[in-house]
Amino acid sequence: NTAVSVNISSNGWAWLVCGRRLLIWQYGHTSQRHNHCHELTLPPSDLAHKAHLVAVYVAEGRENPSCIAVSPEGTVRYWPSITHAGTSVEESADLHGQECDSLTDIAPHGCVLATTTSTLVLVNPQVSAGRHSVTCRTLKAPQGWLGGLGRRMSSLIFGALPTSQVTETKLVKVAAVDSKDYNSQEWQVYVLSDHSLQKWLLTTGESERLLYEFDVKRLVREALLEERWETFGGNSTEVEVWMLDMQPTDGGVVILVAANVHTSNDVWYALAKAPTDDLIPPTRFAWFNTLKNKGFCHDGDISELLAYQLLLTKDTAYLFNNYLVAALSLPYRFEDWDTIEFLAVGDKILGGSVCRNIPLFLSKVHGLVSILPSDCSPFDILNSSNMSIADSTMALSDLTSSQFHVTVTEADLEEMTLNNDSSTRLKAAFINYVNKNIAKSEQIVEEVFPVDDEPVIDLDAALDTVVLSVGQDLVNDMPAGDPRWAEQRIPGSSIGSSASLQILHQLEDKQKAFHMYLNFLKDIKLWDRLSAVSNRGLVMPTSYVLGEYAEKIRAAIVLYSLQQEHAMIETAIKRVLAEQKEKEPHLGLSHQDLFYRQVT
Template structure:
């Protein structure tokens, strides 16, 4: 939102009666009307404005969301000024009715301050649609007050930002990150509202200043001072504008514009300064060139320049600039400049600069010091690309298609009426008047369209030249053709002619008549698409209208487009560039551009907008070629001759040169590339001197092609958003990337091979070779960029997509292979990463043995499938180098089995896996996986191998190891918890350790099954003595689980049947096990040290022997 303009209420003297004036058009010009808009003003606002006793400064902000806030002293009034959809205007109600119909407003109290509050330091925003807004307000001293809901005036959070004496100037909403606050000296803070334990809170973060950007402490500069200040300007840094755009949900791009410089920041979890540039320098240079080019040097040094305001339009920053030269005049000149904005690199200057046909008188001052003069009080809002400049008394409308014309001006007549603020709502400018409240500026019928592009004044000058050079006879001929035959092409031509003459009404009428039928647009090869594309081709292929040499060569009945009025070829091309740009502007301004669809071609259908962009690209490429085509350029001259020969063009007019004929036919520019490469190859092949002599013509030829293709690519990159405004579901195959044996694409590839195989190979200097490789990288980048654009436009679900993708990838890999063979690993890595060639990246890592770089690519490109591709790539590499790999892997069994498995040596792979499992001690899950893989290979070998006995023996070993792991897997949960063991990360336990875990005291729920598992684990012990000792210990631990001395000896069988000891025996009998090997005799048990206390107890001895007697009887019964 633009800065509000602040006024003292002592100068307003507004009556309540003036606020109730009811008039539809409060001010008018030939193209615009100022009307009442939205809801009535809140009573509180009317009373504040009407109070003549107040001396406080007042300001208003009108947000794009339809909310307004009015600040007067410490009073803040917030209301919704926009009406529901469809209510575009409203009559201001009478004073009597205001109390009834006044909209709901919210009155808040701002923090205490010794300085004047203003609406620029307030932000009102909604976290959700239709919710009650929140509000953040900052005092000039830095006291921050946050209302989570403006409905609750007394519920707010207040903190104090440490500004170290600086004064706050602007608060800009940047949700969801928060709000940005800038001081008058360009320090920036980020305020982030949060909920902490359900309560609203706000955090404050200062931007960190990069080292070297701090100014003098004595001047109390902010943390964002922009380098050295021009001696032409005041040494004090003055904030002009704080702008921000949402890049994604977590990142902002922030522009901080000061009186001399611009800084571009990226803000997320941290803030980073991307670049800074000197705006004042570019503004001075442009003003001198456009306004004071004929002034003497002394007067230019006195030039005073102010950057007044800025707004973002698409990818440009539009600046409002004012300047005066008091030595020559007391007038202040105004200009609009467009500065390209991109986060990747700083701009190098303005892309367009238009001096307005409007000036104001410099305010008289008692102090004549120029250095202390204040900037003019003028701001602007931007709707589309139309700028609406405003001060407290007037509004100036500057449509971009007529920046050189005198702009419309609307003024307030009443002495006590002022504009306090402005904004944009629903793509229309809105203003706040002290007399009428909220006003909207509407275009009159036939007025300008705000959707047009920001046009450089040179294009508009060319439209005037074209209009002045229109031959009346030719115009009358077009009119007669249209009237007699109703020629559609003549009608479009007439519409364009009227547009150049600025006859907008006639233009619109002709177009409405031409495209009245619903079938005239919206489909492939529609009337609109064909006519527009054909006329675009006529423009770039037109004959020079004023060159008398062409008189005999122009076909009979040809209707000139008058695109070029120059005689020199270079100037003719420049004229065609401007004329074609004007035609594209005509299409956008007259609402044709968005209705374009596609035209059919041999490949299917091509976007009409894309074809028009190709025409513009070829113009730029031709212009680049002509700029390099100097006398003595034998390669270009020979190529042009060959092009004309292949086209079968005869030079029948001896007044015209081959260059005249070639540069006239722009659409066929692609013919030049194969002929040029043919000439270069033949020239190099026929050179008889030293091989190093071949390098220079190859390098020069490459520079020509790079200049041409770069000019085309740069134009496409700058205007890519234009394609997005049209139907873009069609494949976009750039002319640079079109296939074919005589195409631009094949010519570039041929030139690349020549450059590497003849140029680099014969260069006898390292520096020269480096330059040649740089040329090769630039040319490769241009071609791969075009191929990438084509592939991204293709439908992934189409039957031909896989084939197209394979062709593009194969061609890309073949080109990058040139760099790999030349060991230009850094260059090929950059290209391969940019264009996602995983094979080339892996080759670079493999050839350079750079494991760190491989890990970087895995982290960066893992989600894009790089890791999977790398695995497949290395497996394929293993196959190609089988013998070397096998020898190497013998010392690396952890990956040896993969090679053995790939070679179908399944038994060897199983043996390797089994050995790995046997030495695995750290991770149970890993050992089980290794054994499972070994078993899988053995089963496969058993089915296919010739020696089943060997396989069976190996399989038994694996099964035994798996059985041991199964015991570990079945450990009771209570034991794992007692020993703090995680089943997912537990180590491998020995058989002895597992026995102890099954029967330990911590296994409080142990039963006969747990003890039986412990006995089963005896089979995994190889030492006989240890096995016997463990067996006795397990039975003894089983006995100790029950209180034998407390059993009832009168019911012996009932008592012993419930013991763990007896249940183990009973379970073993039930499973058919031989108790002779499992159960020790009573005497051995009684000698077990763990049972020393029980062994002497008569009751225990009695019961133990009773168990054995009962077991013997059971065994006898089963025989």
């Protein structure tokens, strides 16, 4: 029953906290890769330790990382090197009963320790005459007329924070951004509470400065009413708003919020970018988008709906909780979330971060998992061992299968298994693989393509032609959820990988299904047995032809996205169908349906 928590830093280190045990390891490939795990002992505490109160960093001029850990009560323990677990120093942050919430690395200044009530403490390791020590100093806004001018002007112009909000400030998130000028060693520290957003400036050799603080909750309410007037009734007092998370981005911070109208059980989510480059607080968001997906509050318990956290890459926002990851393209266009669920028995997401623009999650079952966008070529994923992120091919395979809902019934699957046609039986093996029946999948493959009977090199071998045939059927599959295709579908020939009625989603589903198929070929040990085939009058490796299929799916997705802007594409589609003498079936199928269904 011991609480377990994880943190993944963007500098290539990750750590896990279980009781007083702190396990630290390096997950990123570097020239000085540490291949073993270090264990340290956290300070005594009556409360549960957590990974967000630990910071692991490599100080300038040092080879081994240092570590700072803080107990919930405020006892600071500093290890100059994690390779020497017995060498550490301690200091008390003297928080007068406040509970610690997070520790944020701002090297070389040290770390910013934040309490649950938004008090900030600068924790700074030092060394003098060969002796290590650590100091703790509370960050305070300057007092007096001139020192407090920024806050006073903010109050006069943008409205003061209600007194109750100032005295009872619940911390949501601390985020730090270092200056692009490496000589200044300057950090901008953003502190998001349940009502306000602060911007601090910490510079080497200067006192800390609170640049401004403003009522971000008021801006959220105003933006919600402006964008969803009818949904929220036009009365801001009837709207309850929660700040869930915050991540820095170019020119500001992106905030994840949730909202609920007192008369409804629906919980809406929104992403908002607050511009923060100026020295005065923003009066409105740079952009504000309510999300299409929403939650429903059962029995008044809203805690699970407010458990989402936020990660950002260059063009995608990732929302995640204990059991799912949702990806949203930026800029957001009111689209459904693309989700990956962690539904294995005993599984949960322990933590997440972004490293080199790739989102990483630590799963209790799968371990460290990297999530790849749908426009990443599946053919490239097969060579993922060359990536700079920890290997996670099998984990990706498991996760993708939870999204891939095959529409073949058990009876049809049994009939396919007993069929004499090799392509049909390979499809049966693939479906068993998707359904996690690996033993059955391997049995079918062994019966259809026994290893002893397969030549090492053979042009147009049975294995190669069947593998390509199934791959082609998969990318040209008819949408199982579209009743207009019912009369065209041949029993046993379709896997039905997509249940969508929209062409774009059908293509994306095919892309995911084909990715699964490539993983299937590799995991069932067929990939290494592939040779070459005759293709367009040339001899081509079978793997190259499969790569072409993956590229064609991606090309179809891009072409479809451009079609709204270029009417000539529709004209070209009709001409291609006419040249192929493709007659338009009845029941409302369009030229686009026919064209984009046959990807190859």
